Amino acid sequence: xxxxxxxxxxxxxxxxxxxxxxxxxxxxxxxxxxxxxxxxxxxxxxxxxxxxxxxxxxxxxxxxxxxxxxxxxxxxxxxxxxxxxxxxxxxxxxxxxxxxxxxxxxxxxxxxxxxxxxxxxxxxxxxxxxxxxxxxxxx
Amino acid sequence: xxxxxxxxxxxxxxxxxxxxxxxxxxxxxxxxxxxxxxxxxxxxxxxxxxxxxxxxxxxxxxxxxxxxxxxxxxxxxxxxxxxxxxxxxxxxxxxxxxxxxxxxxxxxxxxxxxxxxxxxxxxxxxxxxxxxxxxxxxx
Numbered sequence: 239x240x241x242x243x244x245x246x247x248x249x250x251x252x253x254x255x256x257x258x259x260x261x262x263x264x265x266x267x268x269x270x271x272x273x274x275x276x277x278x279x280x281x282x283x284x285x286x287x288x289x290x291x292x293x294x295x296x297x298x299x300x301x302x303x304x305x306x307x308x309x310x311x312x313x314x315x316x317x318x319x320x321x322x323x324x325x326x327x328x329x330x331x332x333x334x335x336x337x338x339x340x341x342x343x344x345x346x347x348x349x350x351x352x353x354x355x356x357x358x359x360x361x362x363x364x365x366x367x368x369x370x371x372x373x374x375x376x377x
Numbered sequence: 378x379x380x381x382x383x384x385x386x387x388x389x390x391x392x393x394x395x396x397x398x399x400x401x402x403x404x405x406x407x408x409x410x411x412x413x414x415x416x417x418x419x420x421x422x423x424x425x426x427x428x429x430x431x432x433x434x435x436x437x438x439x440x441x442x443x444x445x446x447x448x449x450x451x452x453x454x455x456x457x458x459x460x461x462x463x464x465x466x467x468x469x470x471x472x473x474x475x476x477x478x479x480x481x482x483x484x485x486x487x488x489x490x491x492x493x494x495x496x497x498x499x500x501x502x503x504x505x506x507x508x509x510x511x512x513x514x515x516x
Contacts, residue, residue: 246452248481282481289488296485310454313385316483318457326465342387342421344455346435349428 239268239372242303244320246312247279254280256361257309260334263365264307267372271299300324305375306331307368310347310355311339318344325352332356332371334364378407378511381442381463385453386418393419395500396448399473402504403446406511410438439463444514445470446507449486449494450478457483464491471495471510473503 241264245252257276264270278286286292296316300306306324308317310333324331333355335343348355354371358364380403384391396415403409417425425431435455439445445463447456449472463470472494474482487494493510497503 248452248483289484290490291488292484293488313387313452313454314483315449315452315454315457315460316485318454318459319461319483319485320457321454322458322461323465326462344387344453344458345425345428345431346455346458349430349432351429 239375240302240304241268241270241372242300242306242320242324243270243272243275243308244306244314244317245275245279245309246314246317247275248282248314248316251279251282252276252309252312259361260307260309260364260368263368264372268304271303272296296320297323301327303329305329305372307371308333310334310343311336311341313341313344318346321347321353325350330354330371330375332368334358334367336364378514379441379443380407380409380511381439381445381459381468382409382411382414382447383445383453383456383459384414384418384448385451385456386414387421387453387455390418390421391415391448391451398500399446399448399503399507402507403511407443410442411435435459436462440466442468444468444511446510447472449473449482450475450480452480452483457485460486460492464489469493469510469514471507473497473506475503 331353335357356367470492495506
């Protein structure tokens, strides 16, 4: 299974430890395209290449993914954009929102019945939600 | 001209005064669907209805818009989502980013050649960028 994992980087930056735990768990199901995401979230000032290269790489990965798993506890233009594109392309999308988030989840995500939106309290709950979702996703 | 104006609400909340100035300027070009946006950004705890109603209303407006103008200085899942959908639907999209923003703009926006991304220092520059864009947009 090819998985596109999306999380806030420049929009606030997912906690690197949470990011790595989610990423490692997803790896148990197949190839995760966006393995660099935890490093970028931990080092916003690093040299990650020109934005058009990042865009071209990520959009190709998104196109070829079987499923999308998005951490949506923090606001993010990139994650929202990727969810919108992936929905148009008919991909199954799991959105994970931590109930401890300081931000209320966008109505465009929370009110959208085309997405699977699940809320978790601690990380172990998030991992179970991933299991439930990926066990029922093709291929 | 039917204009969909998108800005961060729950993701951080665009400054209400900036929001109103942009909105008033856009009104000079036609109907702006999302007139409520400044009120919502100013009152995040207000009762704006269930999320699925907000989603259904906004997605219908987005579908019927001729152009999209998005303020992207703050991170926002909703704004990112709307840009992704509108791009898929072939709509002209202007993204306005304030150079005073505390956040670096997402590579999925800044590196995307399908969007018109423009940077402004003060509000008067943003209004000129809107004029330049809308004068060349159909209908």
